[in-house]
Amino acid sequence: MNVRVKFSKYGFTKFLGHLDVVRYFQKAIRRSGLSVAYSEGFNPHPLLYFAAPLGLGETSDGEYMDMELTKDYPLGEIIQRLNAVMTEGFFVQRAAKLPDWHPNQKKESIMALTACADYMAAVKDLEVDGKPYAKYFSGFREKFSAFLGQTEIIVEKESKKSTKTVDIRPLIFGWGFSAADVWNGEGAPEDGICHAQTYGNGLQVFLKLANGSTDNLKPGLVMESFCKAYGVPYQESALQFHRMETYCDLRLRMPDRNEGEESVGLKDGTREFVPLWRL
């Protein structure tokens, strides 16, 4: 059976890079005793697929992993068995059964499905150059509203060879000062930030950003360009980014799913975001 698992990564595990998380789950699956399918060859590894790598230092309540199991289990048992072997800093929230792949059918890659993610960006209670970082952000809400009120936000993106200018505004699908302003997920928006760290200064903003393999915007880049625009020193380690949910865009999904439907959404730019576990 193919299963999609949604999990949280929080606390000290934010210092684990993506590859270490993959290795962690490969081991966790083996500890759980769930019968997982392995890749072929002389170095077989459990068949696990992850949605979108989380940046080092970021926490999340919206991480996804697909796995191929060789036996059928009740979904509740999968969650329970995995949580029994998790360390502090990892929590499995839910599991969803995926349709079986027909022979010869191309597997729907969870990475290719991923289109968007909600983030919370919060200012930590840390000092930067001898002054609490929050102090640099006076008039934050007005300034941030004005910043995102622009029709275009041009930033320089560095690649290996050159720097080019990009307009990041179209990659920001939504924003606001409460979680509900961006939320398309199930349940209360607060579910998406239940493992997020909170800070006394209360400065935070919510962002809905492109998070796909082609269009991708990191929350850090939004905050960096904001800081640049208002003369605030940018220190990424003094900001906490928390991913709340990861979505697929139904309108961009494989055509066979949308058969008979008009794909007007693509033309006029509207999108239909659905949390990955709902698919």
Next chain:
Amino acid sequence: MRKLALPDDILLQIEKPARYTGGEVNSVMKDKEAVSIRFCMCFPDVYEVGMSHLGIQILYDMFNKREDTWCERVYSPWVDLDHIMRERNIPLFALESQDPVREFDFLGITLQYEMCYTNILQVLDLAGIPLLATERGEDDPIVIGGGPCSYNPEPIADFFDFFYIGEGETVYDQVLDAYKENKRNGGTRMDYLAKVAGIEGMYVPAFYDVTYHEDGTVASFAPNHPLAKPVIRKQVEMGLSDTFYPEKPVVPFIRAVQDRVVLEIQRGCIRGCRFCQAGMLYRPIRARDLAFLKERAKLMIQNTGMDEITLSSLSSSDYKELPELVYYLIEEFREQKINISLPSLRIDAFALDVMSKVQDIRKSSLTFAPEAGSQRMRNVINKGLTEENILQGASDAFAAGWNRVKLYFMLGLPGETKQDIGEIAELGNKIAECYYKLPKQVRRGKPEIVISTSFFVPKPFTPFQWVPMNAMEEFLQKQRIVSARLKEMRNGRSIRYNWHDADTTLMEGIFARGDRRLSKSILDAYRAGCIYDAWSEYFKFGLWMEIFKQNGVDPAFYTTRERAQDEIFPWDFIDAGITKEFLWREYQKGLAEVVTPNCRRACAGCGANSFHGGVCYEERENAKEAENEEKKNAPRQKQNPEKIEETSGKVREGGMDA
């Protein structure tokens, strides 16, 4: 949730922050208010190296089984964090609680190689513990040393409150109980050390005085405290199937050097290679029960989720039930795709069968360790591997599909000649010839043969502890001979040649047979900026030489000097089971090119039978069997029977192991 010792901004600017955050699978959390002893276990090197060490995993498990004790871990902060901690005055902390190490009752440091000595000082310094034991006060942790380098602890004696000589499973309970009792009675640090001195195997350096002859050698080594024992007897765990062994080893999040479950199948070695310190120190050989190993292997895989298990011992082929164990593991772990690795395996039919089942033949390589190029030299060092064994093993391996072979040799062995050295290249060439003897259609391109040479460092408690080490120029000269000979070989192009660094070898040579007077140089080197000497990018050889000079230390005194038979060595106060008489006898036999049979063939009288167990007692049962075999071989024995023994590869292959 645990509060981390380091703030986010530091953790996000250093390499691999997960080295310092703890919280790994199977790491142990306890309530610090509910325990009476806090023990911090340290491997003085970077996390990925330290986490690969089995000894700490065993002790960690053992200490944490005590309800009154919480054992945590600490490793050397990497140089990036080292700078920041000094700059911002952040005290070194333990991984589990993230509490400062200085608040602990004990800091136990494992000493696995000489090149970690300045890292010991780094750990003490960052922790805020005075570097010299004499300067520590009542509130400082008790600093304990253990591990292989504690068999000559003298060069670092000044930095430790005491050393635990031998295997940790035996008397640590006494050490900790004495601590509690002393605390209860309001005793001082000195009171405690006096109690420790009374426990078998514990060495408190402050309780001994050393005097020297005019020529620099030791004149006397004697206790200055009524409770200090004149001789410290090594601790040995004789019941290896009924002792501590972790069922739940800690699983690092980041990739460790040894990213696998380690199953120690036996301790000690029967081979008696004369250069090998481990083979002498860990006598007698003691095997763990097959049932014990099967059970632990299963539990450890279950509890860690690791995808590989490695069998650990000095010579796996000498574990009598190896085939049964290995075939069981292959079968048991087939479904979970667990990889099985078998280092230190003699290449024979069994080994090739097992390896073809567990490895990708096309990608893996086979390793031989002849250690010396000529048979004459192998007799000197008592390495019971004949050219015939090696060529047969290589031919079989090539026929089975391998085409990569690695060969390990040492340069600078006692009495080595140009001829002996040249034969290293010739052996490589002969192995390549074995490959070309295969029918053309079976070959897959060129064979890849890699020859690696290291330089021989004479070690305490080996028959070669009297031997002068080669000078640097000699080492380099010998290396050039190998290179040049390889160029002359017909198959030279199929052979790659790697060599070891001579600077590091010189340092190891100084410390391995060093004495107390070196502590000052190590301290000065650390103060001058030496740390991570085991890492070539940070090793400052020039600075070290400068510091030795300032301290009047002549490296040649410790390395290239030939020792007299009756010289008092700095480590002579340790009774490691093997006697000095045996070691001298073996040295003389080596010089005469006479081979000593392995412990299962005949007792060499090393002295380790004083531990009452292991192979020494097993031998009696097998005496008849050996006698019969001897009779069978009798017609062929024309020379000195000992000389015949070494060609007894046949015997080993046939009777003993397969």
